[in-house]
Structure formats: C-alpha cells, structure tokens
Amino acid sequence: MSQSYQGLEAEWHDLFWEAEEAANELPLIEEFLESIGGPSLYVGSGSGRLLGPLVLEGLEVSGLESSAEMVALSRKRWPEAKVVEGAWKDEEGEWSAILVPGFTFQLFENPRLELLRMASRVGKGGRAYLSLFFPWAELTGELPPVKWYSDREIELPDGQRGELWTKHVVIERKSLLKREHSYRLKGEDGTVIREEKTKQTIRFFVDAELERLFKKTGWKVSKEIFDFGEHDGDTVYVTTLFLERS
Ligand SMILES: C[S@@+](CC[C@H](N)C(=O)[O-])C[C@H]1O[C@@H](n2cnc3c(N)ncnc32)[C@H](O)[C@@H]1O
Known part of the structure; x- marks a missing residue:
C-alpha cells in the first residue's frame, strides 16, 4: 500500500x-x-x-x-x-x-x-x-508513546493556525514506528475549524x-x-x- x-x-x-x-x-x-x-x-x-x-x-x-x-x-x-x-x-x-x-x-x-x-x-x-x-526520541521515550503530543505548529498566511498532533508506538522487534497524525486548522479564537487524521508506518534500520x-x-x-x-x-x-x- x-x-x-x-x-x-x-x-x-x-x-x-x-x-x-x-x-x-x-x-x-x-x-x-x-x-x-x-x-x-x-x-x-x-x-x-x-x-x-x-x-x-x-x-x-x-x-x-x-x-x-x-x-x-x-x-x-x-x-x-x-x-x-x-x-x-x-x-x-x-x-x-x-x-x-x-x-x-x-x-x-x-x-x-x-x-x-x-x-x-x-x-x-x-x-x-x-x-x-x-527515531531516537521515540525509542528512548523522550517522546511519550501511545499519547497525543503537540508536534509542530504554523502560522498560516490568513492568520489561522495549523497544528500537527502526533501519537506513536514503536514495534522494536519489527523495526517499525507507527504514527497517527492529527492535522488541526484553528481559527483566530482557537476553535478547531477542521481536523484530518492520517496514519503512517515508518521502517527504521x-x-x-x-x-x-x-x-x-x-x-x-x-x-x-x-x-x-x-x-x-x-x-x-x-x-x-x-x-x-x-
Ligand atoms: C516524506 S514525503 C517527502 C517529500 C519530498 N521528498 C521532500 O523531502 O519534500 C514522502 C513523499 O513520497 C510520496 N510517496 C509515498 N509513497 C510513494 C510511492 N510508493 N511512490 C511514489 N511516491 C510516494 C508521498 O506522497 C510524499 O509526497
């Protein structure tokens, strides 16, 4: 896939x-x-x-x-x-x-x-x-597993905010990092206008x-x-x- x-x-x-x-x-x-x-x-x-x-x-x-x-x-x-x-x-x-x-x-x-x-x-x-x-931060626990954390934020050209929230698990025996992402578009007053979730499987070596x-x-x-x-x-x-x- x-x-x-x-x-x-x-x-x-x-x-x-x-x-x-x-x-x-x-x-x-x-x-x-x-x-x-x-x-x-x-x-x-x-x-x-x-x-x-x-x-x-x-x-x-x-x-x-x-x-x-x-x-x-x-x-x-x-x-x-x-x-x-x-x-x-x-x-x-x-x-x-x-x-x-x-x-x-x-x-x-x-x-x-x-x-x-x-x-x-x-x-x-x-x-x-x-x-x-x-993924050192995920493997060492510096980033908490199985818990949503704020990953990145951006100021959009129209004054709104874009936020990326992430949750992950590491399957060490298979060398896989599984991530869920939540992309949140926020209005100037902080309310979520739109949210989109994605999933990603990343192999590390x-x-x-x-x-x-x-x-x-x-x-x-x-x-x-x-x-x-x-x-x-x-x-x-x-x-x-x-x-x-x-
Ligand atoms: C991590 S992004 C990197 C994008 C770009 N190389 C950069 O550094 O800005 C991965 C990109 O690969 C595309 N992609 C993922 N699997 C692919 C595949 N099997 N064949 C072609 N493109 C793929 C995704 O849609 C995405 O745009």
Missing part, C-alpha cells in the same frame, strides 16, 4: 518544513548529482521542495510522485520540473541514478524488494541516493541490517553523511547514503 500524502498533510507539508529550520538536504543531492552523467529519477518528489531548485540549476532530474495533490502543488510552484504522477512500483524507466531523499524509502513496505527494483532500474554502474532517519540489505541486493555504499553534514555529538538522527551497484 502506498503512503501518499493527501489533504492538509499535503497542503501544509512545506510550511512545516520551513518552520522546522531543519538542516537542508539540497547541497547533498547536488553533490550526488554532480557525478551522475545521465537522467536521474527522484522518487517521492512531493511538492517539489527539493526537486524544483535542482531542475532550476540545470541538473538532469525528474520526479515521480504518487499523490495527485502533491503533484499539483509541485507543478504549480515549479512548472519547470517534470513530475510523473504514479507509484514507484509501476515505474519502468531506465535511469543513471535513483534518488529517494526525504525519508520516503522508510514508507516502503518491503525494503529488500525496493532496493532490487532500484538496482534493476539503473543497470550496471548505476547509482542511488537515500536518506534515512532514526540499524547499521547491520542495512549492510545486509545492500549486500543482498547488489549495492555498496560509496559515501555516508550524518545529519546532512551538521552532525554534532554521539547520536546520528539522519544518515544519507550514496550507493553504487556492486
């Missing part, structure tokens, strides 16, 4: 990213693409937040996105960027590289199958780019498991970057991997 973004989750996606002040993944994708001589496919290109700037720089990359709403946002904001509406499992093109940034890989049900699919779409000498996050998966599916790691190049301290939250066919 594809975990496509719809409704307020799609509409507010970029606003939440902007409010987050998170480190920017764009320079890493640029670095990766610089060494690729041929067309690349960006899987789960979403609103075009990262795809748009890459295309404007003249990099040879196009998008694939399963949510019609995200595709519409992308085409409106970044008309220069080509995006195909469709699911990764139905993709049949041949590419020099496949990019799966923004944690989309963790939404896939069967990572081994998807790595094999990626290998078959790039052929010999092909490359891939992945970014994966590790320990190093040994990733190593095993890459080996079995014909990939090797050519570069690893931690926390988008801003790693500080012991805990790594995000790992970005440049892969090549072994």
